[in-house]
Amino acid sequence: MEEARIEKIKHQLQSQGYKLTPQREATVRVLLENEEDHLSAEDVFMLVKDKAPEIGLATVYRTLELLSELHVLEKMNFGDGVARYDLRNDRSRHHHHHMICVQCGSVNEIMEDWLAPLEAKLEEEFGFKVLDHRLDFQGICKTCEEKNRQKVPPIPYSSSTL
Structure with missing residues (x-):
């Protein structure tokens, strides 16, 4: 199921002229693996670093913003001043x-x-x-x-x- 969702996200990116780079894929995999947790950008970064230590915080932020703009993610604020990210449900x-x-x-x-x-x-x-x-x-x-x-x-x- 996870691979099918990654493939769908890959197509969403391609339809808008973007590629699913290894950094973006690592970020998407972390979001899929922690789908119920409403992770902050920092949370995502810490989990992505375990998978791909070469990825920087700025790359994770840019990826989250891009996925949010493409409506792959929903960017939310629950009143605590921290932006959190949630995958859109198919x-x-x-x-x-x-x-x-x-x-x-x-x-x-x-x-x-x-x-x-x-x-x-x-x-x-x-x-x-x-x-x-x-x-x-x-x-x-x-x-x-x-x-x-x-x-x-x-x-x-x-x-x-x-």
């Missing part, structure tokens, strides 16, 4: 959505496209054809919510307890 028309925990920073994906009825309504009522959308929910994940409930509340200070 199986869906739109980019998937995310649930981001504001306490622990965990990111979970929502693969279903719940906005299709809204897109149809936008086109019907406003003549607006949606090409893509992205939705990020920010809140508190189940694990953090359970930890919050388990915390013992402080004993209120009272002069009668002295």
Whole structure:
């Protein structure tokens, strides 16, 4: 499956006049191997260095930007000031959505496209054809919510307890 996706990305690059250089391929392989992790450019660089020590950080940045421009990757920011990269899913028309925990920073994906009825309504009522959308929910994940409930509340200070 990985080889088929690399071949598809190779064709996407070629259709825009680019080649899948060894450096780009190493970057794509790292992204495929860590697809669920929403890696930053620095994360990608550290993993690429293990495979191809000769590749520099600037090359990884340029590759990520190119793949983002060609819509192979989605460049995201989850509010922490760090750009993260996510491979576009071949199986869906739109980019998937995310649930981001504001306490622990965990990111979970929502693969279903719940906005299709809204897109149809936008086109019907406003003549607006949606090409893509992205939705990020920010809140508190189940694990953090359970930890919050388990915390013992402080004993209120009272002069009668002295």
